[in-house]
Each structure stands twice: as structure tokens, then as C-alpha cells.
Amino acid sequence: MNRSLVSIFRILGRACWYAITTGSVLLTGYILGLKGKPLTFEAILLGVPFFFSIGFFMVYSICFHYSDKELMADENQLRLTQNESIFMVFFFLSIPFSVILSLIYLIVTGNWPSVGILLASGLYAILFCVYGFFLLNQFRKDKKTLSDNPQAKKNLTIRHRIIWPTIFTVGFSLYYGMFFENFNKGDTYPYYPIIILIFYIIGSERIKNPKFFLTVSMFATFLAIFVPIILSSLKLYPEIAEVGFSVFSCIAISGYLAVFESWRMTSFERNMGRHTTNYDSKENKKITAPLYELWEVYYFSTLGILTFFICILPFTYIFTDYELLFFILFSAHAIAALIIWCILGQSPSINHICFIKTKTMQLQTCWIIIKVLMGSIFLVILFLLTFLNTSTSSVEFIPIIIYPVILGIFLFLLYRYIVSPAGTEFKYSHNNFDSRNWLWLWVFLTNQLNYLRLAAILSYFLIIPVLYLKAKNPSLAYKADCAFLFYIIIIILAFGFETLFYCKKKSIMNNTLKKLLGIGHTTRITTSTVISLIVLFPNLGNSNELFNHLFLAINLLFTSMGGFALNDYFDMEKDIINKPHRPIPSGKITRRTTLIVAIILLFLSSVFSLYNTITAPQGYMQIVFLIAMIVYNYFTKHLATYKTVYTALVSALVVAHTIFINYFDKIFILLPFASFFFILGREIFMDILDMKGDKKSGIFTLPIRFGVKKSSIAGFLFLIIGTILIFPLFLKEKDLIRGGIIITSIILFSVFWYYGTTTQKKIAIIYLWVPMIIGLTTLFL
Structure with missing residues (x-):
């Protein structure tokens, strides 16, 4: 009982x-x-x-x-x-x-x-x-x-x-x-x-043949996409067209989320045993091949569902009430999910981490956490962004020359599929092809790279109705442009992985990838991207100035990356002690390569400054930022005491420039000052951790001159000042949630800093990016 x-x-x-x-x-x-x-x-x-x-x-x-x-x-x-x-x-x-x-x-x-x-x-x-x-x-x-x-x-x-x-x-x-x-x-x-879906469900339960069920599902999806489009373009039955779009978008969202809900299928089923099966070919020959475990069948099924709905959801976005911010976050989420599923889902390292043997059971920790985390993030995006309203307007940024390029990439991908469709575990030749059994399809689907190829092919075909909607319905032009750009990214992503696959096949992958990762690390590509987005995000809805600010953002991106690479070049000696994982001390790239990358990026930044038609204040800002990044290393070596102040000042300059050129309210003038003090505090804490290497390199920073205790107090004081300065912005917008997140982040940082190990302190400093980004969201939310 x-x-x-x-x-x-x-x-x-x-x-x-x-x-x-x-x-x-x-x-x-x-x-x-x-x-x-x-x-x-x-x-x-x-x-x-x-x-x-x-x-x-x-x-x-x-x-x-x-x-x-x-x-x-x-x-x-x-x-x-x-x-x-x-x-x-x-x-x-x-x-x-x-x-x-x-x-x-x-x-x-x-x-x-x-x-x-x-x-x-x-x-x-x-x-x-x-x-x-x-x-x-x-x-x-x-x-x-x-x-x-x-x-x-x-x-x-x-x-x-x-x-x-x-x-x-x-x-x-x-x-x-x-x-x-x-x-x-x-x-x-x-x-x-x-009522229609109920009948469809009942009908599908009567269909026992999975091939026929798949055919019916694809046909129903085709009708769900194109019937509302036809009705909308002909301006017939607008209510039915609206409901049709709504139903399809709801099903697409649920299908996308189903992948993350199905983590148990791909985890617990893994313990099922292997079997073998015989397939009869056209020549009546028997092919004995390992039948994938049940968890692997679910893995490939969910990967196929993920690929399909990643391509469908941008199209349904055009007809929903969700605004640009949802689309941006969904795009990042979808691309990350596709890469994780395709690249990490079947890798030996993930499988080794996912299935840790214990005395009583097997813990599928890593893979479960990844799937549940991705699904939870999507639910948060779906839920929280219903409270946001981002104004949008039509933007014309679809160059005609891109379309033939898409066609060429598509033909290349299709050619790759015809010539070498498999690349999988068991051997299968075209001589054994028999369309009546579906072994050829299973061979195709058991190669993760083929899912990216399928995504590129679907993206290509969906571009056609997207461009049609853009031409026929000007009110949907902005969202159609966004969907178009998403499909371009998917195709470029697929082409990029094709290149990586080719390099791996030719045994030139390791060194090339190692150098690329080293360049990305030395240029702090994530930090540089955040700096450029500070300029770009507030202007996403401004059709007249979008390209102007896009070029400015690219210019800042190249300047930041070049400046960071130059910093790694000059900081090699102290990085050997403080940060041996950095690209130069770890041997990922040479010091000479780092210098070449820095010179190329700074040169490109200068070219973008000359090419872009900008106003005088914008031109002065680009020149000042470029010079500031170059002479930063002089401050690091000869004026190390003021290095933290210099770093905070240059960072706040970007925020101040964004506020002035976009004519924000006067209260937003507090944001550059808040950024200055917050970054100043963070830099002091970073200098405390770098004291050992700085002493050996002869760099006398604030912690070395005044001691760890006084520097820590100053660092916390600056963080608090930065938080106080930004709070009026949250009060003005009646948004205490973000303010609460920043305060909570500072409290957590304090706990880890005073009671944590050296590793935990380093993680805590990285975590300070969270309140910094939350504060900068006031520029576009």
C-alpha cells in the first residue's frame, strides 16, 4: 500500500x-x-x-x-x-x-x-x-x-x-x-x-504506415503554409487567413519546443541493446548493418524535427505579433541549438560526459542539462517578450546580387548530396540503391552534416515566398527582410561547415581550426561584438540610418579586435604568468601572427572610416577610439596606475557616442557615467588577480601601489556608484526587474570574491558581464 x-x-x-x-x-x-x-x-x-x-x-x-x-x-x-x-x-x-x-x-x-x-x-x-x-x-x-x-x-x-x-x-x-x-x-x-486538427489527429492514428504518415504530414504542412499566403495575397477571407497563420505558428513553436522536451528519449533509451538487421537490395543481396540503438533513432528524429522547424519559424514570424527582439533572440537560440545538436550530440566527448557510471544508476548529466537549458531559455524568450513592444519599419537591405550566390551555394550543396550522401558508419553504394526500401534515406539522415545541408535547401526554397510577400504586402516587408537574413545565415553556416568538413577530410583541419580559435580568442571577439552592438541595436528600427550605423558598428568591431590583439602582443610576458591559457602563451598562435592580425584589423578599421559617409562627430569618435586602442599599450607599460581609468574612459566613450548621435533623453547621460564607474571597478578586481605577472613585468597597477584591501574597497565602491547612477533609468521605465538583477549580481559577486577560491574569483569577474549587459539594454529596450 x-x-x-x-x-x-x-x-x-x-x-x-x-x-x-x-x-x-x-x-x-x-x-x-x-x-x-x-x-x-x-x-x-x-x-x-x-x-x-x-x-x-x-x-x-x-x-x-x-x-x-x-x-x-x-x-x-x-x-x-x-x-x-x-x-x-x-x-x-x-x-x-x-x-x-x-x-x-x-x-x-x-x-x-x-x-x-x-x-x-x-x-x-x-x-x-x-x-x-x-x-x-x-x-x-x-x-x-x-x-x-x-x-x-x-x-x-x-x-x-x-x-x-x-x-x-x-x-x-x-x-x-x-x-x-x-x-x-x-x-x-x-x-x-x-476541429480540423482533431480530424487530422484521428486520421493519423488510422495511418499505421510511417512513410504514408510522413507524406500526409508534409502535405498538411504545405497546405498550412501556402493556403493562408494565397488567401492573404488575394485579400480573400482575411479572418481565415489570420487563423491559419496563427495555427501554423503555434504548431511550429510547439514542434520546435518538442525537441527540447524529448531529452528523455535520447538519454534513457541509450541503455537499450544493439540489434542487427538485413536489408535486401535490388540485386537480391543481403546487407547486414548495425541497426542504431533506439535512443539514436530518437536523436536523429528530433534533429530532423529541429532542422525543419528552425527553417519554418522565421517564416511564421512574418505573420505574428512578435517584434524584432524576439526574432533576434530566437535566431541566436535556433542557430546555437542546431550547432549543439549537429556537432556535439554524437561526439564521443559528449557521450562520455553524458553517461557517467555510478554504483546505482547512470547519470546523463551534461546532455540532459544542455537540452533542458535550451528549452527553458526558449520558454523564457517566448514568455517574457510578450511584455515588450519594439517599433519596426520597412528596411530595404536585400541586394539583388545575393540571390544568384544563394543559388550557387544551393547547387553546390545538392551536388555534395548526390556525389557523397553518406559519410556514415556503414558502407553503402549506389549499386545497392533500391527506392522501395528506405535504407538510402536512413544512410543520408545518419550524417549530421546532411541536416545542415537540408536546412540550407529548405532555406533556399522558403526565400521564394518570403520575397513574394515582401513585394505583395509592404506592411510585412520589414519582417520579411529579417526572415530573409536568417535564411542567408543558415546557408552561410551550412557552407562554412562544408568547408570545415572538407578540411577535416583532407587532414588540414586541426592546425587551421587551432589558429582560427586562437585569433578569435586574442581579438576577444565576444567583447568586441558587444561593443559594436551598443551602436547598432538602438538603430535597428531606423530605416534611414541603419546602414550608416551598421558600417560604424563594423568599424568599431575591427578597431576593438585589432586593439585587443595588439594588447596580447605586448602583454605576452605577464600573460605567461597570469593567463597561460591565452593564445600566445598556450601556443595556439605565434606572437608574429598576432601582430599581423592586429595590423590588418586596424587597417580595415581605417578603411571603413574613410568609406562610410558619416557626420563630423561620428568621424571624430572613430578616430579617437582608433587612437585610444593603439596607445592603450603605452598606458599599460608606462602609466599603469591610470590604466584602469583609461580603460573605463574609452569604454564609456562608446556609450556616450551612441546616446548623443541618437538623441536620447537627457536622463540617459547617466549611462556613460554608470558604465565608467562599473568598468573601473571591474578593472580593479582584474588587476588584483594579475598582480603576480604585473610585478614581474614591472607594471605598477593600483593594487600593487595601494594594496589588495584598499583596492578591493575602491572596486566595490565604484561598482556601487555605477549601480546607483543607472537606477534612475530603471525608475523612469518602471522596470525594477533589471535593477534587481544588477543588485543581486553585485551581492553574488561580493560573496564569491570574499569567500571563493582564485578560480571562483575569476568566474565571478566574468559574471560581472551580466549586470553590464543588463544595464546597456536600456539603450534599446
């Missing part, structure tokens, strides 16, 4: 934990559907679908969560029936909770919920109830069948584990929230997609 209760509470707790995602997405969709209007008390009724989703997740946990299945493994059929009855009782408890919410709404507002809300909630509940019972029934059949025949085929396939549950709990929830106001008004057209 005790064990039964433990099982019940574990399943219940897990169901509530899973339902948090549904609740967050419901609220996100509702806020997005309000389109800037204030929240109303009607939002409490979103709790009705939330409670029903808990019941569904109880079934999902029983069917697919491995630890719960292990609890039931040694029980008879009565135990399974008992779990089913537990689910049914809990599911019907959702009805009393829904009634309670309705009564609260009645007491507060004096009115019952509208018929439309009740009908929509009823459809939502029925959908989850029916599909929940379907999963449980199939699970019971599988359990009974596999007990008789372990080699029998399961009824619950990957579509039941990943695809439909995520569409239900994320896609439908987001759609329900977005059209909550329409349900409340009694509009009927938002119901049509729900």
Missing part, C-alpha cells in the same frame, strides 16, 4: 511539474492576444485548461516515464488498472476545480463565464481526455503484447511520445490563449482549426 501511494504521488507531482509548461504557454498566448491591452480578471479562467492538462500528463507519465513504468513492472494487471482508475479519479477532479474558478469569476465580476469560453474549454478538455484514454489503452495493449512477444512492434510510436503531446500541450495551449478574447466574444471561426 505504501509503495502504491508513493507511485501515486510521484506521478501526480510529475504531472503538475509538466503542466507548468502548459500554464506558461497559456498565459503567453493570452498576453499576446491582448495586443497591448491590460490584463483582465478573465485570465483566471485559463486555469480550466491548465487543470485538464494535469490529468493528461498523469497518463503521459504512466505511459512514457521510465521510473514509473519500473514501479509497475513487477505488478499484475490489477496494478495497471489501479493506475488507470487513479488517473480517472484525478481527471474528474479537474471538473470541481473548473467550477470553483467559475464561481470565483462570478463572485468577483457578477457574471458567469460566456458560452464561448465554456465551449472552448469543453473542446480542450474533451481533446485531452480522449487522447489521454487513447494513450493509456495503447500502453495496455503494448504491455500485454510485449509480455507475450518481446519482438512485437509497439503501438506507441514516436508521434505519440513527442509530436502530438507537444502539439496538444504547447501548440493548442498557445492558440487557446491567443484567441481567448475571441472565444469570449462568441466568435466561431477560431473553432475551425481545432
Whole structure:
């Protein structure tokens, strides 16, 4: 009995934990559907679908969560029936909770919920109830069948584990929230997609052939993309076109998130054993090849889903109410996710880290953390950015010459696929090709590089409707431009990995990559990029000055990178002691190479300064910043006491320039001063850690002259002054969240600095980038 209760509470707790995602997405969709209007008390009724989703997740946990299945493994059929009855009782408890919410709404507002809300909630509940019972029934059949025949085929396939549950709990929830106001008004057209999707789900369950199911899914996706586009371009049935775009965007978001929700499939299934299988070729020859483990099948399936939805979501963004900031963050998130999945997902180092053997179990720590972290970040982006509103306008930056280049890259990728499609573990030649079995497709999909090729091919084809929308609908031109640039980046990324793959194949990869990483490290490419974005971000919505500021940002990027490389050249002696991991002491690149890179970058910066048509203040700023980066090393060697002040002053100069040329409010003049003091404090702490090398190099910094204790006090004092100076900006914008993050960061830094080891202090100094970036977001948020 005790064990039964433990099982019940574990399943219940897990169901509530899973339902948090549904609740967050419901609220996100509702806020997005309000389109800037204030929240109303009607939002409490979103709790009705939330409670029903808990019941569904109880079934999902029983069917697919491995630890719960292990609890039931040694029980008879009565135990399974008992779990089913537990689910049914809990599911019907959702009805009393829904009634309670309705009564609260009645007491507060004096009115019952509208018929439309009740009908929509009823459809939502029925959908989850029916599909929940379907999963449980199939699970019971599988359990009974596999007990008789372990080699029998399961009824619950990957579509039941990943695809439909995520569409239900994320896609439908987001759609329900977005059209909550329409349900409340009694509009009927938002119901049509729900009914159509229900019939589609029922039809897909009747399709047992996975090939036919894939074909039907692709055809449905094609219709979902192009039918709304046709209706919108012809200006027919605008309401249906709007709903169509909304449904497809919701499904695309849910499909993208499904990849991160499926981490358990690729982790726990890894412990399944290997099998072998025979494939008959066209010449009736048998090919014996290792069949990938079940976790690897899920890995390649989720990678394919990720690739598809990464290409689809930028297209759906064109028709959503999300603004530019969401697209920028999504683009960064999607590209990072694709690289992690393609490059790290199957590497031996990740597999070694992911599956650490212990006495009792295997901990899939690293891979689980990566997947859950990426999914959580996407949920945060989706949720928080509903509160933001970035103004946008049409921008013309699609040069005609790029399109033939895209065509050439696409043909090159296609040629690569035809000539060498495999590059995988088992040998397969074109002589064995037989379109009736799908071995050739499996061989193609088991090479991660092919997913980038597929992404490039999909991007190429999606560029065509994007350009069509840009020409036909000027109101969508800005977002179409953004989608176009995303697809260009994907194609360039694929081409870059093609080059790396070629270098690896020709055994010239290691040295080349080592030098490239060394150059990126010595030029502090991340820090330099942040400096350039300070100038670019506030002007993303300014169509008249965008290119002007883009060239200025590139100029600052080259200047910063060149200055940092020059600094590494002069700091080699002390870096050997303080920072042996730096590129020159570690041997990644030579000192001569560093000097050449610095000269080239500073020369390019000068060329950009002359080429760009800028105003006099902008020209003076570029010249001053260029000279400042060059003479920085003189201050480091001969005026080391003032080095920290000099560094903070140059950094604050970039912020001040951005504020003056963009005519920010007068209160923003506090931001350069806040940046000055904050960076000054951070530089003092960095000098404290570098004391040993500075002494040997004859560089007398503030900590060496005045001692560690006095320098630490001064550093904290400057950090506090910087925080105080920036707080009026947060008060003006009524945004205390970012202010709270900065204060919390300073407190955490203090704890690590006084009580941490040397390594922890170094990490704490790196962590100071967080409050610095949060403060700089006031320039564009």
C-alpha cells in the first residue's frame, strides 16, 4: 500500500511539474492576444485548461516515464488498472476545480463565464481526455503484447511520445490563449482549426504506415503554409487567413519546443541493446548493418524535427505579433541549438560526459542539462517578450546580387548530396540503391552534416515566398527582410561547415581550426561584438540610418579586435604568468601572427572610416577610439596606475557616442557615467588577480601601489556608484526587474570574491558581464 501511494504521488507531482509548461504557454498566448491591452480578471479562467492538462500528463507519465513504468513492472494487471482508475479519479477532479474558478469569476465580476469560453474549454478538455484514454489503452495493449512477444512492434510510436503531446500541450495551449478574447466574444471561426486538427489527429492514428504518415504530414504542412499566403495575397477571407497563420505558428513553436522536451528519449533509451538487421537490395543481396540503438533513432528524429522547424519559424514570424527582439533572440537560440545538436550530440566527448557510471544508476548529466537549458531559455524568450513592444519599419537591405550566390551555394550543396550522401558508419553504394526500401534515406539522415545541408535547401526554397510577400504586402516587408537574413545565415553556416568538413577530410583541419580559435580568442571577439552592438541595436528600427550605423558598428568591431590583439602582443610576458591559457602563451598562435592580425584589423578599421559617409562627430569618435586602442599599450607599460581609468574612459566613450548621435533623453547621460564607474571597478578586481605577472613585468597597477584591501574597497565602491547612477533609468521605465538583477549580481559577486577560491574569483569577474549587459539594454529596450 505504501509503495502504491508513493507511485501515486510521484506521478501526480510529475504531472503538475509538466503542466507548468502548459500554464506558461497559456498565459503567453493570452498576453499576446491582448495586443497591448491590460490584463483582465478573465485570465483566471485559463486555469480550466491548465487543470485538464494535469490529468493528461498523469497518463503521459504512466505511459512514457521510465521510473514509473519500473514501479509497475513487477505488478499484475490489477496494478495497471489501479493506475488507470487513479488517473480517472484525478481527471474528474479537474471538473470541481473548473467550477470553483467559475464561481470565483462570478463572485468577483457578477457574471458567469460566456458560452464561448465554456465551449472552448469543453473542446480542450474533451481533446485531452480522449487522447489521454487513447494513450493509456495503447500502453495496455503494448504491455500485454510485449509480455507475450518481446519482438512485437509497439503501438506507441514516436508521434505519440513527442509530436502530438507537444502539439496538444504547447501548440493548442498557445492558440487557446491567443484567441481567448475571441472565444469570449462568441466568435466561431477560431473553432475551425481545432476541429480540423482533431480530424487530422484521428486520421493519423488510422495511418499505421510511417512513410504514408510522413507524406500526409508534409502535405498538411504545405497546405498550412501556402493556403493562408494565397488567401492573404488575394485579400480573400482575411479572418481565415489570420487563423491559419496563427495555427501554423503555434504548431511550429510547439514542434520546435518538442525537441527540447524529448531529452528523455535520447538519454534513457541509450541503455537499450544493439540489434542487427538485413536489408535486401535490388540485386537480391543481403546487407547486414548495425541497426542504431533506439535512443539514436530518437536523436536523429528530433534533429530532423529541429532542422525543419528552425527553417519554418522565421517564416511564421512574418505573420505574428512578435517584434524584432524576439526574432533576434530566437535566431541566436535556433542557430546555437542546431550547432549543439549537429556537432556535439554524437561526439564521443559528449557521450562520455553524458553517461557517467555510478554504483546505482547512470547519470546523463551534461546532455540532459544542455537540452533542458535550451528549452527553458526558449520558454523564457517566448514568455517574457510578450511584455515588450519594439517599433519596426520597412528596411530595404536585400541586394539583388545575393540571390544568384544563394543559388550557387544551393547547387553546390545538392551536388555534395548526390556525389557523397553518406559519410556514415556503414558502407553503402549506389549499386545497392533500391527506392522501395528506405535504407538510402536512413544512410543520408545518419550524417549530421546532411541536416545542415537540408536546412540550407529548405532555406533556399522558403526565400521564394518570403520575397513574394515582401513585394505583395509592404506592411510585412520589414519582417520579411529579417526572415530573409536568417535564411542567408543558415546557408552561410551550412557552407562554412562544408568547408570545415572538407578540411577535416583532407587532414588540414586541426592546425587551421587551432589558429582560427586562437585569433578569435586574442581579438576577444565576444567583447568586441558587444561593443559594436551598443551602436547598432538602438538603430535597428531606423530605416534611414541603419546602414550608416551598421558600417560604424563594423568599424568599431575591427578597431576593438585589432586593439585587443595588439594588447596580447605586448602583454605576452605577464600573460605567461597570469593567463597561460591565452593564445600566445598556450601556443595556439605565434606572437608574429598576432601582430599581423592586429595590423590588418586596424587597417580595415581605417578603411571603413574613410568609406562610410558619416557626420563630423561620428568621424571624430572613430578616430579617437582608433587612437585610444593603439596607445592603450603605452598606458599599460608606462602609466599603469591610470590604466584602469583609461580603460573605463574609452569604454564609456562608446556609450556616450551612441546616446548623443541618437538623441536620447537627457536622463540617459547617466549611462556613460554608470558604465565608467562599473568598468573601473571591474578593472580593479582584474588587476588584483594579475598582480603576480604585473610585478614581474614591472607594471605598477593600483593594487600593487595601494594594496589588495584598499583596492578591493575602491572596486566595490565604484561598482556601487555605477549601480546607483543607472537606477534612475530603471525608475523612469518602471522596470525594477533589471535593477534587481544588477543588485543581486553585485551581492553574488561580493560573496564569491570574499569567500571563493582564485578560480571562483575569476568566474565571478566574468559574471560581472551580466549586470553590464543588463544595464546597456536600456539603450534599446
